[in-house]
Amino acid sequence: MNAIILAAGMGTRLRPLTNDRPKCLVKVGGMPMVERQIQYLLEIGVTDITLISGYKAESLNYLKNKYGVDIVFNDRYDTCNNIHSLYIVCDRFHDTFVVEGDVYMHTNVFATDMLTSCYFARKKAYTNEWGLEVDTDNRLTAITIGNGDGYLMSGISYWTATDCRKIISHMKDVYTLKDYTNLYWDNMVFDIYQNLDIKVREIDGVYEIDTVEDLKEVEKHLKRI
Numbered sequence: 001m002n003a004i005i006l007a008a009g010m011g012t013r014l015r016p017l018t019n020d021r022p023k024c025l026v027k028v029g030g031m032p033m034v035e036r037q038i039q040y041l042l043e044i045g046v047t048d049i050t051l052i053s054g055y056k057a058e059s060l061n062y063l064k065n066k067y068g069v070d071i072v073f074n075d076r077y078d079t080c081n082n083i084h085s086l087y088i089v090c091d092r093f094h095d096t097f098v099v100e101g102d103v104y105m106h107t108n109v110f111a112t113d114m115l116t117s118c119y120f121a122r123k124k125a126y127t128n129e130w131g132l133e134v135d136t137d138n139r140l141t142a143i144t145i146g147n148g149d150g151y152l153m154s155g156i157s158y159w160t161a162t163d164c165r166k167i168i169s170h171m172k173d174v175y176t177l178k179d180y181t182n183l184y185w186d187n188m189v190f191d192i193y194q195n196l197d198i199k200v201r202e203i204d205g206v207y208e209i210d211t212v213e214d215l216k217e218v219e220k221h222l223k224r225i
Helices: 033-043 062-067 083-087 161-177 186-195 212-224
Strands: 002-006 049-053 070-073 096-100 103-105 117-134 140-159 198-202 206-208
Touching: 002 033, 002 083, 033 049, 033 062, 033 103, 062 070, 083 161, 103 140, 140 161, 140 186, 140 198, 140 206, 161 186, 206 212
Parallel strands: 002 049, 002 096, 049 070, 117 198
Antiparallel strands: 096 140, 103 206, 117 140
């Protein structure tokens, strides 16, 4: 079991906090988001951690010595969406947690009892987001993009080796046949989820920080608990 942290993005919606750092280094609760992610992975015994850097990449180098993570530079961070961050390390994508670097984790939701691929998701009302629909066994039945009230992608997922191979195969086809620059890596799952074995695990205490307003809301919440 390993982990890939996608942290190459420019974080334009978090400016001015990201003027001098990638958004994964923005502090929430007194600690950079990515450090908390790494600590939680290490806590469950996942030591094979790859971090994909891009914007302000040099500021992430200290994580190598501090935590032993491997850092891979995405030289197309400013022209491609995060699909390219996964593509350049697709040889490491097997029995893998995929974590977006702008996710604040108040609690450790990582687990070693994963029997299927899994989206970790919160239940809430959402607008213009990626939603997940499930059956009575919490098996994924649909991925939606828009407005809803239910399971919302959290930016954390786990993928079995079998499903990783299918996703990689489809990703390589996409790279060959179409313009991929504006795609998220989750678009690869969106295209073929019916051929994958995915469950949804409900979680709490996990927040994606896209904007300064998101950060303020999370900090208010932390003061109340």
